[in-house]
Amino acid sequence: MNDIAQGTIDAFRLIFTLDPDLLEVVGLSLRVTVTAVLIASLIGLPLGAWLVINRFRFRRQTIAVLNALMGLPPVVVGLFVYMMLSRSGPFGVFGLLFTPTAMIIAQVIIITPLIASISHQTIRDLWAEYHDLLISLNTSRWQRITALLWDGRRALLTAMLAGFGRAIGEVGAIMIVGGNIDHSTRVLTTSIALETGKGNFAFAMGLGFVLITLAVTINLLMHSLSRTERASVW
Amino acid sequence: MTHSILPLTLDGAIARVRGKTLVGPVDLQIGETGLTIVMGPNGSGKTTLLRLMHGLQRVSGGRVEWAVPDGMARGRQSYVFQSPIMMRRKVVDNIAYPLILHGVPRRQARSTAAEWAARFGLGDALDRPAPYLSGGEKQKLALARALIRQPEILFLDEPCANLDGRAIREIETILQQAQADGTRIVMATHDMGQARRLATDVVFMYGGKVHETAPAPDFFKQPTTAEARAFINGDIVE
Numbered sequence: 160m161n162d163i164a165q166g167t168i169d170a171f172r173l174i175f176t177l178d179p180d181l182l183e184v185v186g187l188s189l190r191v192t193v194t195a196v197l198i199a200s201l202i203g204l205p206l207g208a209w210l211v212i213n214r215f216r217f218r219r220q221t222i223a224v225l226n227a228l229m230g231l232p233p234v235v236v237g238l239f240v241y242m243m244l245s246r247s248g249p250f251g252v253f254g255l256l257f258t259p260t261a262m263i264i265a266q267v268i269i270i271t272p273l274i275a276s277i278s279h280q281t282i283r284d285l286w287a288e289y290h291d292l293l294i295s296l297n298t299s300r301w302q303r304i305t306a307l308l309w310d311g312r313r314a315l316l317t318a319m320l321a322g323f324g325r326a327i328g329e330v331g332a333i334m335i336v337g338g339n340i341d342h343s344t345r346v347l348t349t350s351i352a353l354e355t356g357k358g359n360f361a362f363a364m365g366l367g368f369v370l371i372t373l374a375v376t377i378n379l380l381m382h383s384l385s386r387t388e389r390a391s392v393w
Numbered sequence: 394m395t396h397s398i399l400p401l402t403l404d405g406a407i408a409r410v411r412g413k414t415l416v417g418p419v420d421l422q423i424g425e426t427g428l429t430i431v432m433g434p435n436g437s438g439k440t441t442l443l444r445l446m447h448g449l450q451r452v453s454g455g456r457v458e459w460a461v462p463d464g465m466a467r468g469r470q471s472y473v474f475q476s477p478i479m480m481r482r483k484v485v486d487n488i489a490y491p492l493i494l495h496g497v498p499r500r501q502a503r504s505t506a507a508e509w510a511a512r513f514g515l516g517d518a519l520d521r522p523a524p525y526l527s528g529g530e531k532q533k534l535a536l537a538r539a540l541i542r543q544p545e546i547l548f549l550d551e552p553c554a555n556l557d558g559r560a561i562r563e564i565e566t567i568l569q570q571a572q573a574d575g576t577r578i579v580m581a582t583h584d585m586g587q588a589r590r591l592a593t594d595v596v597f598m599y600g601g602k603v604h605e606t607a608p609a610p611d612f613f614k615q616p617t618t619a620e621a622r623a624f625i626n627g628d629i630v631e
């Protein structure tokens with residue numbers, strides 16, 4: 160009990176004195192996750208739209224696979240990326256293992272299916288509404304995709320935030336491909352695991368508070384966005 | 394001057410969905426001038442016929458041909474749907490959208506759209522979200538958006554079905570103006586008064602087939618088929 164009280168006090172001290180180690184870890188977490196979300200969105204959002212407006216042979220199967228990929232165990236993704244990037248792997252020459260780039264790659268693989276799947280659902284509803292108009296206006300495929308993405312942007316932002324929420328709290332894959340190296344690949348989740356193991360509860364809790372704050376903020380943002388989504392037509 | 398896309402010729406054209414023939418075979422020609430009214434009871438195939446002509450409904454048999462190759466004809470026609478489709482954008486951006494598709498720079502497209510909006514009585518609604526407009530305003534927006542590209546032919550599917558008298562009058566005025574400006578119009582309606590006010594010629598649909606075609610005065614005075622006669626008299630035609 161005392162440990163917890165003391166830990167809480169120390170944690171807040173670290174936060175309010177803007178402890179440099181803490182800031183570094185938070186900064187890297189944000190950098191990795193935001194980059195991963197942006198890349199995953201660049202792939203996932205148009206992919207979701209593309210799957211809606213194109214009829215091809217294995218469309219239903221592709222969508223089923225996409226939905227299944229949302230449940231990919233991060234540890235397995237980590238292992239896969241590790242093998243790809245390790246010195247003997249196909250991309251070993253780039254020397255990316257144990258760098259933030261490796262962590263971004265792993266996160267992109269984890270959240271792209273999630274973002275693409277939410278994008279697909281959103282765009283599908285909008286396409287049902289717009290279909291006749293966009294066909295009548297003689298739009299190209301690309302014009303259809305951009306119109307749907309633009310007019311569905313609110314809901315798509317929700318998809319991005321969902322991706323952010325998943326990525327910022329992820330630990331398994333990040334640990335494997337990043338290696339949790341101090342001042343290099345250490346992020347919020349991996350250092351919480353490390354500090355807890357070492358018995359540094361104050362630091363671990365400080366990090367935990369920051370992580371929770373980030374996650375809660377994002378969730379509140381999502382909630383209010385999806386409410387305005389329902390309340391208004393965009 | 395480029396070649397007109399008209400006349401439009403339907404030659405044994407059939408619309409079939411999952412083995413069921415909805416409309417056809419239809420032989421029909423839409424000439425270069427006039428305002429054709431497509432009439433007929435509910436379910437007689439008016440909507441399907443218009444969609445077939447515009448290319449929204451796949452041609453399952455026969456031919457639907459413009460005077461120019463299909464690819465050239467596509468962008469020179471517009472269609473106003475029975476329930477107007479509002480994009481989730483401002484009024485001005487809805488009206489500007491067809492111009493932007495054609496590569497008109499955004500600023501110029503918006504200022505042109507603002508002019509059209511004003512002409513259609515939507516001048517005060519430019520910045521309002523289109524999905525929140527009233528029924529009549531939505532239909533006027535749809536008309537402005539359809540006409541802004543200055544199509545050679547405009548299809549309308551019962552554009553006044555859910556509107557009150559004033560909105561109907563405004564829309565009819567717009568249509569007469571468009572016709573005077575040289576736009577060919579093909580419009581489905583089952584409002585007999587509207588048909589009499591606007592039509593230069595009539596296509597009467599019955600049971601998925603073109604049952605009768607005639608210049609408007611002849612059709613209203615002396616319909617040749619019993620079904621058309623009953624329909625004009627306001628009897629229930631099934």
Ligand SMILES: Nc1ncnc2c1ncn2[C@@H]1O[C@H](COP(=O)(O)OP(=O)(O)O)[C@@H](O)[C@H]1O
Nearest residue numbers: 410415433434435436437438439440441442598
């Ligand atoms: N997509 C579709 N699938 C099956 N039947 C359809 C479809 N669209 C229209 N129909 C049927 O085709 C017939 C003609 O419909 P429609 O062209 O909408 O008539 P109208 O516009 O004159 O009321 C109706 O019996 C309708 O139920």
Ligand SMILES: [Mg+2]
Nearest residue numbers: 439440441550
């Ligand atoms: Mg109809």
